[in-house]
Amino acid sequence: MVRLIHGAAAALLLLPAWAAADLLRDPTQPIDYAPAASTQTESREGGLRLTAVFTGSRPSAVIGGRRVHVGDRVQDYEVRSIAAGKVELIRGGEISVLRLYSSTIIK
Numbered sequence: 343m344v345r346l347i348h349g350a351a352a353a354l355l356l357l358p359a360w361a362a363a364d365l366l367r368d369p370t371q372p373i374d375y376a377p378a379a380s381t382q383t384e385s386r387e388g389g390l391r392l393t394a395v396f397t398g399s400r401p402s403a404v405i406g407g408r409r410v411h412v413g414d415r416v417q418d419y420e421v422r423s424i425a426a427g428k429v430e431l432i433r434g435g436e437i438s439v440l441r442l443y444s445s446t447i448i449k
Contacts, residue, residue: 390405390440392428392441402424
């Protein structure tokens, strides 16, 4: 009986920490950061996600898990420019912008 009470008490003590784990945010994330609902949804809809930007003499970026440079193609887009925190893409004369920490294309 005592073991049952101790086990139940331990479970109740751990419950608040387990429930609060979903509410904790990474303190280094930008305030307006919102993670994508699902990477499967993004790829099905053809969405692109910028996850890193490297500036310097030959800037590059990571889009959809692949490192790209200016002039490279990503899906139907061509990488037009890479700057701090953003990448410009062009497709059919239309320019789109991917921003770091954003999972949507802004037109």
